[in-house]
Amino acid sequence: MNSLIRPSIIKKTLATRGLASVVTDAPFHAHYPVVPGSLTAHLQLRSGETFTGGSFGAPASTVGETVFTTSLVGYPESMTDPSYLGQLLVFTQPLIGNYGVPKRTRDSYGLLKHFESEKIQCRGIIVSDYATKYSHWNAVESLSEWCEREGIPAITGVDTRALVHILRGQGSTLGSLSVGSKPVDTQDINWVDPNVDNLVAEASTNNVRVFNPTGDVHVALIDCGVKYNIIRSLCDQGAKVSLLPWNHDITKELDMYDGIFISNGPGSPTHCTETIENLRAAFSVYQRPIFGICMGNQLMGLAAGLNAYKLRFGNRGHNQPAVDLTTGKCVITSQNHGYALDDSRMPQGWDRYYVNANDGSNEGIRHLAKPFRSVQFHPEAKGGPLDTGYLFAEFVNEVRATKKAANVGGIPEEAIAATAAVAGASA
Numbered sequence: 001m002n003s004l005i006r007p008s009i010i011k012k013t014l015a016t017r018g019l020a021s022v023v024t025d026a027p028f029h030a031h032y033p034v035v036p037g038s039l040t041a042h043l044q045l046r047s048g049e050t051f052t053g054g055s056f057g058a059p060a061s062t063v064g065e066t067v068f069t070t071s072l073v074g075y076p077e078s079m080t081d082p083s084y085l086g087q088l089l090v091f092t093q094p095l096i097g098n099y100g101v102p103k104r105t106r107d108s109y110g111l112l113k114h115f116e117s118e119k120i121q122c123r124g125i126i127v128s129d130y131a132t133k134y135s136h137w138n139a140v141e142s143l144s145e146w147c148e149r150e151g152i153p154a155i156t157g158v159d160t161r162a163l164v165h166i167l168r169g170q171g172s173t174l175g176s177l178s179v180g181s182k183p184v185d186t187q188d189i190n191w192v193d194p195n196v197d198n199l200v201a202e203a204s205t206n207n208v209r210v211f212n213p214t215g216d217v218h219v220a221l222i223d224c225g226v227k228y229n230i231i232r233s234l235c236d237q238g239a240k241v242s243l244l245p246w247n248h249d250i251t252k253e254l255d256m257y258d259g260i261f262i263s264n265g266p267g268s269p270t271h272c273t274e275t276i277e278n279l280r281a282a283f284s285v286y287q288r289p290i291f292g293i294c295m296g297n298q299l300m301g302l303a304a305g306l307n308a309y310k311l312r313f314g315n316r317g318h319n320q321p322a323v324d325l326t327t328g329k330c331v332i333t334s335q336n337h338g339y340a341l342d343d344s345r346m347p348q349g350w351d352r353y354y355v356n357a358n359d360g361s362n363e364g365i366r367h368l369a370k371p372f373r374s375v376q377f378h379p380e381a382k383g384g385p386l387d388t389g390y391l392f393a394e395f396v397n398e399v400r401a402t403k404k405a406a407n408v409g410g411i412p413e414e415a416i417a418a419t420a421a422v423a424g425a426s427a
């Protein structure tokens with residue numbers, strides 16, 4: 001057995017010092033008191049392993065897909081990212097909570113500045129070492145208080161290295177997070193895979209919402225579970241943004257929009273059949289820019305004729321290298337996805353756009369003649385890195401150029417030139 005996996009931890013329970021109800025045969029954090037006086041919590045994987053630690057969130061039980069992120073910072077942003085709906089989020093960064101939770105300040109568009117949606121979206125969090133003391137100029141409460149207030153269970157004192165080793169080996173696994181002196185009898189756990197449901201329908205807006213109404217170009221943003229910084233990034237470029245429900249029939253109102261944008265979102269892209277159909281219809285008649293991020297990349301790919309598959313454990317973190325195949329340049333990107341497009345054979349008229357330099361998985365596609373493209377990573381990058389923020393400027397400028405050309409009744413030459421430049425660079 002690999003030395004990283006200690007038998008005393010896996011298949012048994014991980015005991016944590018300071019928790020009277022826990023067996024203390026192999027304390028992982030023997031040198032840390034884990035939230036003195038807190039309750040005992042358990043993470044049980046469907047594959048049979050149990051990790052026991054201290055609860056620092058809500059005294060609630062939940063089941064979700066256990067996934068891990070390698071991001072070093074940004075727990076408020078990650079936890080409120082709707083792409084994590086249905087998931088139990090493991091942080092590989094050992095120390096979590098040390099800068100607390102920020103104020104709910106809003107920007108001029110009415111969006112929360114420091115969170116990516118209105119609430120915590122993941123079902124629970126799993127950390128190695130919860131920092132009971134926090135310090136930050138903008139913090140108003142602790143991570144523990146926030147989780148408790150929002151009803152989200154959280155466990156600390158877990159050997160996250162051993163846990164991630166398991167998840168990397170067998171792939172993302174269903175997990176049950178519970179609070180109590182003993183783990184739940186596995187027969188009594190309702191192991192429902194969140195990915196069987198259309199989580200996008202849950203995450204998306206129900207009503208059309210308009211942001212930055214005085215913007216000079218009008219972008220339809222299809223909300224599959226949008227991160228606030230995507231809306232903000234488009235508005236900051238001067239666009240008026242209409243946020244539309246995931247299944248809104250854009251095909252009847254294509255003339256209203258100077259560009260179309262498809263957001264990130266939770267779960268499997270295959271549930272979004274209406275979005276895929278709408279995009280497929282738009283591809284055949286729309287002449288203006290279309291852009292997708294993450295779930296948006298997957299939906300554009302499915303509409304173009306590609307298939308999507310589930311990655312073993314996904315790519316989640318803020319340090320994923322992606323190579324732009326049109327320039328050969330490598331960018332460091334923020335990612336959070338469990339599915340990927342199979343780009344081994346591209347449909348006619350489309351090409352690969354970016355590729356992941358670690359595992360070779362697809363990081364984007366582009367149309368060769370029309371201004372349609374998408375990326376699997378997150379250029380809005382909350383939190384960070386900001387390497388690919390330029391894609392928002394490129395998109396909105398392209399939208400502006402096609403609008404201008406259409407208004408003067410000519411061929412949208414700037415758009416064609418922009419697309420040709422991208423295509424030419426790859427030749």
Ligand SMILES: NC(=O)CC[C@H](N)C(=O)O
Pocket residue numbers: 083263264265266267268269293294295296336337338339340
């Ligand atoms: N961030 C996203 O949009 C994620 C897309 C999709 N839910 C996946 O896991 O692959």
